[in-house]
Amino acid sequence: MYRFLLTRQWVILTLLVLVLIPTMVELGFWQLHRHEHRVAQNALISHNLKADPVAVSALTSPGHTVPRTDYWRRVMATGTYDTAHEVVVRRRTSEDGRIGVLALTPFDLKGGGTVLINRGWVPSADDQRAFPEVPAPPRGEVTVTGRLKADETTGASGIKDLSDLPDRQIMLISSAQQAKTLSRPVLGGYVEQTGPVPPGDSPELVAAPDDSSIGPHMAYAVQWWLFAAAVPVGWVILARRDKREIAEAAARAAEAADAPRRPEQAEPATA
DSSP, X not given: OXXXXXXXXXXXXXXXXXXXXXXXXXXXXXXXXXHHHHHXXXXXXXXXXXXXXXXXXXXXXXTOOOOGGGTTOEEEEEEEEOGGGOEEEEEEXXXXXXXXXXXXXXXXXXXXXXXXXXXXXXXXXXXXXXXXXXXXXXXXXXXXXXXXXXXXXXXXXXXXXXXSOOTTEESSOOHHHHHHHHTSOOBSSEEEEEESOOGGGOSBOOOOOOOSOOOSHHHHHHHXXXXXXXXXXXXXXXXXXXXXXXXXXXXXXXXXXXXXXXXXXXXXXXO
């Protein structure tokens, strides 16, 4: 009855089904894990943004790698900006999608040490190799508040070519690299400034990360699992359809084979 399942066409189709089902189930769990990661990340962001600010030197030190648990921690620092060694970070976008740079300024702490401050976004110069116009920070001693971030890496940013850059322009924020340039220790990571707000909103301060959106990953997970459930159902429907068509074809063939054996109807007699 189901011998047709041993045909080449059905063997290939069955093997394809056996591969698709676990693949779709695994893709569903992959999306579920992405959803769980996003939820956990949002919880971490929300917690760190609401925590009371602490001195930046309490969370990081020269050569320190900022752990994920300290990302976006509110920190504060008192000291003076070192504008003589300010650099800009190329190819960064503003909130409305414009391409520009970030103003990265060393900040000499009152109690000793230096930390990098991302003061915000400014437009690029017309000449990409020229240093853009960056508004000067406040002079003298000032207290800066912000969010602690980890050093950037080529793997995280996707940027590989760091050579042949114009003077005082960089592609990645790296405390170790800036420490070599400054010839003095620099605290690991950097501070994304939130205050004081610069006059005229320039540089544009970087907005806080979104801790509300969880993305479509859960919906995608359910979608993949529904696909996985639909595949065997579709296989059964196709198998039953082929069985029915084969049975109907066999019945028609039998009927056609029996037709010549039936006695011919007699012709009506003529007067």
